[in-house]
Amino acid sequence: MTAQRRFVRRTVALAVTASVAALTLTACGGDSDSKTSSGTETSSGTRTGGHNAADVSFSKEMIQHHRQAVEMAGLAADRASSAQVKSLATKIKGAQDPEIKTMSGWLTSWGEKVPQDMSGMGHDMSSSAPGMMTGADMGKLEKASGAMFDTMFLNMMVEHHEGAVDMAKTEKADGKYDPATELAADVITAQSAEIEQMNKMLGKG
Incomplete structure (x- = not known):
């Protein structure tokens, strides 16, 4: 039972870590896309305005x-x-x-x-x-x-x-x-x- 509980806890811990990592990457990607979009708008504004x-x-x-x-x-x-x-x-x-x-x-x-x-x-x-x-x-x-x-x-x-x-x-x-x-x-x-x-x-x- 003890070994089984440890296995379950380790599995849960790994799943949580993976989820956090995925969220972090998504957030970074979102920031990057936002900056790119903003930069494009600024660049476009400079060209046409x-x-x-x-x-x-x-x-x-x-x-x-x-x-x-x-x-x-x-x-x-x-x-x-x-x-x-x-x-x-x-x-x-x-x-x-x-x-x-x-x-x-x-x-x-x-x-x-x-x-x-x-x-x-x-x-x-x-x-x-x-x-x-x-x-x-x-x-x-x-x-x-x-x-x-x-x-x-x-x-x-x-x-x-x-x-x-x-x-x-x-x-x-x-x-x-x-x-x-x-x-x-x-x-x-x-x-x-x-x-x-x-x-x-x-x-x-």
């Missing part, structure tokens, strides 16, 4: 601004006579297409509407944005070819870029969303260099 009205305006206007630049660049392929102009146009399109996608993603994550794409429709895409060409301007560029196109394209794109730089400077000063202000800084650097390049191509630099 922390923006202000200036960030929204910048993204919406720059999307339209970039779309028009891409449309202008697209005309160069079969209208430009200068290899330099064609190369520059390809570079502009290659840089600005991805930025349009990036800014569209921001707007979607903020619950904002991405502006309708009006490029190629002969409309003024955003009259409030500096440096934007009018529908009439775009019509003239579409009808031009050869050396006339090259000159017209470069003059228009210089003005267009200057407008983009102004918009980017405003975003850097007033924006709150770090990725947006960083993109604005990139726009200032890249497009200022392209303005200098185009002015040299026009014989102004």
Whole structure:
């Protein structure tokens, strides 16, 4: 009987120990999951939040601004006579297409509407944005070819870029969303260099 009682007590003790260990592991696992969830929420909040009205305006206007630049660049392929102009146009399109996608993603994550794409429709895409060409301007560029196109394209794109730089400077000063202000800084650097390049191509630099 004594041996049997000892066996029973030992069995009960082992069962209790196992239960306590299981509860402890569950509790630790719960804490870990909670921390991970909290961390994800915080990280997500950082990615999608922390923006202000200036960030929204910048993204919406720059999307339209970039779309028009891409449309202008697209005309160069079969209208430009200068290899330099064609190369520059390809570079502009290659840089600005991805930025349009990036800014569209921001707007979607903020619950904002991405502006309708009006490029190629002969409309003024955003009259409030500096440096934007009018529908009439775009019509003239579409009808031009050869050396006339090259000159017209470069003059228009210089003005267009200057407008983009102004918009980017405003975003850097007033924006709150770090990725947006960083993109604005990139726009200032890249497009200022392209303005200098185009002015040299026009014989102004």
